[in-house]
Amino acid sequence: MQLxxxxxxxxxxxxxxxxxxxxxxxxxxINACKEFICSHLHGMGVEPECxxxxxxxxxxxxxxxxxxxxxLMAHFDVVDADSEEQFTPQIKDGALYGRGSIDxxxxxxxxxxxxxxxxxxxxxxGGSISDMKFGLLLTGDxxxxxxxxxxxxxxxxxTDFCIALDGGAPESIITxxxxxxRLKITASGKAAHGARPWMGQSxxxxxxxxxxxxxxxxxxxxxxxxxxxxxxGIVHAGGGSANRVPGSAEGVFDIxxxxxDNPDELLDAIQKKISSSVxxxxxxxxxxxGKCGYMDLLLATAGESVSTGFAHGASDARFLTRDGxxxxxxxxxxxxxxxGANEHIMLDSLEALTNTMNDYLLALRQSK
Numbered sequence: 463m464q465l466x467x468x469x470x471x472x473x474x475x476x477x478x479x480x481x482x483x484x485x486x487x488x489x490x491x492i493n494a495c496k497e498f499i500c501s502h503l504h505g506m507g508v509e510p511e512c513x514x515x516x517x518x519x520x521x522x523x524x525x526x527x528x529x530x531x532x533x534l535m536a537h538f539d540v541v542d543a544d545s546e547e548q549f550t551p552q553i554k555d556g557a558l559y560g561r562g563s564i565d566x567x568x569x570x571x572x573x574x575x576x577x578x579x580x581x582x583x584x585x586x587x588g589g590s591i592s593d594m595k596f597g598l599l600l601t602g603d604x605x606x607x608x609x610x611x612x613x614x615x616x617x618x619x620x621t622d623f624c625i626a627l628d629g630g631a632p633e634s635i636i637t638x639x640x641x642x643x644r645l646k647i648t649a650s651g652k653a654a655h656g657a658r659p660w661m662g663q664s665x666x667x668x669x670x671x672x673x674x675x676x677x678x679x680x681x682x683x684x685x686x687x688x689x690x691x692x693x694x695g696i697v698h699a700g701g702g703s704a705n706r707v708p709g710s711a712e713g714v715f716d717i718x719x720x721x722x723d724n725p726d727e728l729l730d731a732i733q734k735k736i737s738s739s740v741x742x743x744x745x746x747x748x749x750x751x752g753k754c755g756y757m758d759l760l761l762a763t764a765g766e767s768v769s770t771g772f773a774h775g776a777s778d779a780r781f782l783t784r785d786g787x788x789x790x791x792x793x794x795x796x797x798x799x800x801x802g803a804n805e806h807i808m809l810d811s812l813e814a815l816t817n818t819m820n821d822y823l824l825a826l827r828q829s830k
Contacts, residue, residue: 466816468579475571476571482538483543492538496512500512500521508591517610519602520600521598529621531595532623534573537601596823599612617785622754626782628778632811635760636779637791639773640776643728644745649712649737651710653707656706662707666711668711679731690720690723691774697714698712747780759826
């Protein structure tokens with residue numbers, strides 16, 4: 463398809479960013495990508511504010527010290543790839559393929575291109591960066607949970623509204639995402655020789671019984687699955703060999719919950735139903751958009767063809783809810799290819815999203 467000049471710049475910059483294998487297993491590449499972004503900002507005449515927490519770099523570009531009326535948030539870290547070739551971008555069949563194409567380097571590139579374009583316009587009108595109505599937050603650890611990126615930086619800056627460019631689609635703005643709990647239960651039994659199992663008690667049997675008890679707390683009835691769910695993703699029985707009755711067994715659960723649930727009450731109910739010991743590995747809040755005039759303006763600008771919806775996964779947007787910041791999650795279309803070997807972004811959706819975002823930022827400049 464024919465791309466606008468603006469979208470072409472976004473596409474070109476996305477491909478440059480994709481060549482950095484900025485995975486958690488390659489912190490040097492994450493830092494190199496961060497330096498590349500900072501150099502790009504310096505080329506605009508912008509001095510970014512850089513943060514590093516526990517080795518994780520983040521970049522903020524704010525009109526006022528520590529504040530932006532509206533914040534665009536994206537991340538430049540990616541998950542590991544099956545081969546180095548995935549870090550070489552390829553365009554085919556109307557899509558850009560490669561690691562980071564949809565998750566989330568296009569969003570970093572789009573944010574940078576739009577900021578540069580609108581800053582030039584503000585300066586041409588006699589203003590400066592302090593007259594900008596929006597800023598940027600670009601982080602380096604979303605794929606690892608975001609605790610040292612968005613989790614730390616959002617507690618140190620302020621904004622009235624944030625667009626987390628990391629989900630949804632041009633026609634679907636996400637206004638809520640589930641919270642999650644990572645839970646480990648440890649069952650105890652009595653070890654014995656596998657030839658005489660009656661002399662022991664299999665901890666695995668205890669674990670299975672507790673698993674069935676926990677399942678009772680997660681009935682499934684909503685056809686859209688907007689309800690709490692659980693998945694037993696890791697199981698380990700401590701027998702050590704096939705001829706030994708395991709004296710201990712562990713299971714790690716991924717639990718997702720909605721605004722209808724109280725996570726503390728849910729954990730209490732689990733503990734009361736099982737005999738295994740319970741360890742909370744992670745407990746993260748859900749994302750719920752809230753309301754504000756900046757969001758109303760976004761929905762008005764996007765038009766009736768854009769709807770609001772929900773996502774079952776979690777993202778850095780949960781830190782926005784934690785800090786009481788109204789927000790949405792929005793993005794281009796990647797046909798659910800995130801983290802896959804065929805990760806890609808549809809170029810027509812990149813064009814649509816870039817144009818709508820530009821329209822919104824224009825409306826933002828004209829608003830009081």
